[in-house]
Amino acid sequence: MSGPPPYAERVVAPAVPQEPDVASRTEAPARRGRLTVxxxxxxxxxxxxxxxxxxxxxxxxxxxxxxxxxxxxxxxxxxxxxxxxxxxxxxxxxxxxxxxxxxxxxxxxxxxxxxxxxxxxxxxxxxxxxxxxxxxxxxxxxxxxxxxxxxxxxxxxxxxxxxxxxxxxxxxxxxxxxxxxxxxxxxxxxxxxxxxxxxxxxxxxxxxxxxxxxxxxxxxxxxxxxxxxxxxxxVGTDADAGEVTVAAIQGNVPRAGLDFNAQRRAVLDNHVKRTEQLAAELGDTKLDLVIWPENASDIDPFRNRDAAEAIARAVKAIDAPVAFGAVVVRPDGPRNSVILWEPGVGPVDEYVKRQLQPFGETMPMRDFFRLFSATVDRAGTFVPGDEATVFEMGKARVALVTCYEVAFDGVVRESVLNGSNLLAVPTNNATFGHTEMTYQQLAMDRIRAVEHGRTVVVAATSGVSAIILPDGTVTQRTGLFTPAALVERVPLRSATTMADRLGxxxxxxxxxxxxxxxxxxxxxxxxxxxxxxxxxxxxxxx
The missing domain is CATH 1.10.1760 (Arp2/3 complex 21 kDa subunit ARPC3)
Structure with missing residues (x-):
């Protein structure tokens, strides 16, 4: 007969009090903390x-x-x-x-x-x-x-x-x-x-x-x-230095994209054509000055006779000094320049862009970034300027900031305070398509108008070009990727704002x-x- 003897007592282990599970105690607060974060x-x-x-x-x-x-x-x-x-x-x-x-x-x-x-x-x-x-x-x-x-x-x-x-x-x-x-x-x-x-x-x-x-x-x-x-x-708006009639020319580009430079002759021809067309439209109306965009002539007119002759023809037709963006090649490298061309005289002054765009006009740490992409070699090797040049265009003394420069307080201030009474922003946004970039830059131009108390003339290759009064009001603007010309009588102001005086x-x-x-x-x-x-x-x- 198997089994325990009848007299054996069943031994029952006493109940041991169980400690609450530490993990369960901390899990809920930790979960709440993660959710909060x-x-x-x-x-x-x-x-x-x-x-x-x-x-x-x-x-x-x-x-x-x-x-x-x-x-x-x-x-x-x-x-x-x-x-x-x-x-x-x-x-x-x-x-x-x-x-x-x-x-x-x-x-x-x-x-x-x-x-x-x-x-x-x-x-x-x-x-x-x-x-x-x-x-x-x-x-x-x-x-x-x-x-x-x-x-x-x-x-x-x-x-x-x-x-x-x-x-x-x-x-x-x-x-x-x-x-x-x-x-x-x-x-x-x-x-x-x-x-x-x-x-x-x-x-x-x-x-x-x-x-x-x-x-x-x-x-x-x-x-x-x-x-x-x-x-x-x-916010000063009075014309304390007189008035001028200004034109901003938007010649447009054949197509948007990074191959903009490959279209440079077509872009120059577009701006010449739109300027000659404007001259015919104006009749007896006389312009005081004309602003073309950045890169309006990516063919160096100092080296290329055909480009120089086309520009001279447009300037003669409009019969007013024209400031236009051009790529000028020097022995030590290219410059992103704005050239002042007088009718019957030719080029008389030049502004060289001072604040260059990294990864576009220049390539910092080129050898390092080439390890990740060969496209870095598409960036330029432009040489920056070092002078806040002001163009004398009749009664107007035109301060110049080119495209990307308008974002930099000091660059704009130096140009304006160099005896200017008008601010011009030649720009090229064609490489950014139909994005919001051009509208963001136009907002900067409006801020600069109020900050410095100057009329701002924005000339863009493909848009948006605009005329902005010293109180930031946009009186005229173009659309994107369409040829256009804006003409307006605008105030000249030489007074400095508090922002300019305080620097x-x-x-x-x-x-x-x-x-x-x-x-x-x-x-x-x-x-x-x-x-x-x-x-x-x-x-x-x-």
Missing amino acids: ALRSLAALAAGALVFLSVPPRPTWWLAPVGFAVLALLLHDRRARAGFGYGTLFGLGFMVPLLAWTGVFVGPIAWLPLSALEAALVGAPCAAIAVVTRLRGWYLWAALLWVAGETLRAYVPFGGFPWGKLAFGQPEGLYLPLAALGGTPLIAFAVTLTGFGLGELVRRVLITRAPRALVIPVLAAVLPLAAGVAAIPA VWPEWTMVFAGLAALVIALVRGRRSRSAGDMPATADTHG
């Missing part, structure tokens, strides 16, 4: 997209401060590392669609790396902004640090790329008159102060529930707009004030950590 990341991308949607050709300028209000909520009381991360995502939401034109014919090899680099340079000031949010009145210091970030992007890398300046998205609306007082940095400061003040207002009402402490955030949000309205009288001082004052606030915030944070008194509101999820 993911939602904040999406919000950062969306905030950057709002700023992009404020940029022309859309007139929705007011979306920019809304985007910065969202950014303020994301950066408040975060660590610098989190500020950099959210700021970079904000930058991607802004820069990727803004710079899509850079890849229209070459693909993402130029567009996406440039956008990522610019986004990282947006993330850098956002890291600093996160640090200063623990200071009283942080929205003021944050706005100053944003200006510092824009200044950084205007100088690095490869000579800077200031295309994404906030001011260039504000040719409409209430911030525009501030350009006459402090240029593009003052507009950037005003836009971001409004946005950060609005973000702090929302935070106090909905998050901290401190409705009685709203006065200062309200003032921060509203005063920049009020300042823009108050600055309207500073770089407003910008660098804001930069140093923002950096001083950052240093103070870092010192205070170090003292708090050494005392074991970390802020109670610090975000543990970054």
Whole structure:
């Protein structure tokens, strides 16, 4: 008979209390933390997209401060590392669609790396902004640090790329008159102060529930707009140096694309033809000056007799001095020049483009980038100019900035302050097709008109050409990829704006004030950590 003896007792082990599973205890908060970070990341991308949607050709300028209000909520009381991360995502939401034109014919090899680099340079000031949010009145210091970030992007890398300046998205609306007082940095400061003040207002009402402490955030949000309205009288429009009748010629190109240079004779012929046609249309009406675009003659008229004869024929027909863009070949390399051609005389002056476009007119680190793509050898080897030449065209003293140069504050300022009373922007946007690039550049031209109190004449090979008055109003403009000629009587102004008289001082004052606030915030944070008194509101999820 098998089995245990009948007298055996069944031994039952005593119940041991079970410890709660540590993993289950921590999994839910970690999951919530990851979800929070993911939602904040999406919000950062969306905030950057709002700023992009404020940029022309859309007139929705007011979306920019809304985007910065969202950014303020994301950066408040975060660590610098989190500020950099959210700021970079904000930058991607802004820069990727803004710079899509850079890849229209070459693909993402130029567009996406440039956008990522610019986004990282947006993330850098956002890291600093996160640090200063623990200071009283942080929205003021944050706005100053944003200006510092824009200044950084205007100088690095490869000579800077200031295309994404906030001011260039504000040719409409209430911030525009501030350009006459402090240029593009003052507009950037005003836009971001409004946005950060609005973000702090929302935070106090909905998050901290401190409705009685709203006065200062309200003032921060509203005063920049009020300042823009108050600055309207500073925008001079009177013709203190007389008036001239000017024409902008848009000859058009046979087709858009990177093979623009292969069409150079056809492009020159188009501008000659449209100028001769305009001469016939005008009859007895007399022009004072004519502006042709950048690259209107990519055949050097000093070396090619046929090109020189065609230009001379057009100038004789229109019977007015003509400034036109040309590629001029010298022993040490080609120049992207603007030549002044007088009727019956010929070429009398020349302006050489000073701020060359990297990866287009020049190729930095050519050997290195050739490792990734042979297309780098399509970039030019142009030699930059070194003088802010002003053309004397009758009563007009014409300052010149060529295409890409209009994005650079210092280049435009130097040209305008060299005794000018009119500003001309010959440009070539044919290589960017039907993208928004030309409208973004036109917005820059409008900002420059107000900033320097000058009429701006924009002549583009394929559009958009325009006449812009000193208050930023566009009186005439062309379409894309169509031959056209704009003729208008415009004011000449020699008076300087406050922005011109102050020069770089407003910008660098804001930069140093923002950096001083950052240093103070870092010192205070170090003292708090050494005392074991970390802020109670610090975000543990970054």
